[in-house]
Amino acid sequence: MKQVVCIGVFILGMAGVVHAADPDPCEGFWISIDDKTGKATAGWEIYVVNGKLFGKILSIAGFSQDILAEKCKENYRDFPVAGNVRMMKIVGTPWIYGLSAEERGIWSGGSIVDPNTGSLYKCKITYHAKHPTDKSRGETLEMRGEIGLGVGRSQFWQKTSRENASSLK
Secondary structure (H helix, E strand, O other): OHHHHHHHHHHHHHHHHHHHHOOOOOOEEEEEEOOOOOOEEEEEEEEEEOOEEEEEEEEEOOOOOOOEOOOOOOOOOOOOOOOOHHHOEOOOOEEEEEEEEEEOOEEEEEEEEOOOOOOEEEEEEEEEOOOOOOOOOOOEEEEEEEEEOOEEEEEEEEEEOHHHHOOOO
């Protein structure tokens, strides 16, 4: 009987380890889509470090990949990279930072900086297996930026590969 209990505990423990190793569905590679034009604006990598969600731009559409974030402030509270933000390249910098998991596929409590304007927003990210309004589209991230009191807007980003996220020009 002890062996059966030990085997059962081992199997349950291994199932927990396997589940814990599963990445959150928000993690991966995404293309941000302008909600007004419907065109791709940037390729992103969304990743988790020490239980916090971050996102960095891998490529941008229509601009040099070496462009600096000159419209940004010199620093932002809790920005994850030390140094003058205005002197950082848009590509490669984590503009999404500090989000905590509410549940699998939903992250909030962090920030997103728009490197084109320097604006800072509260950020919430929600994974959708299918686009909420356009069921013909596949996996999406609902990227919600707010200035406070629920005032803000959402964009729906499309799931992609590392290669596609890195290849916008």
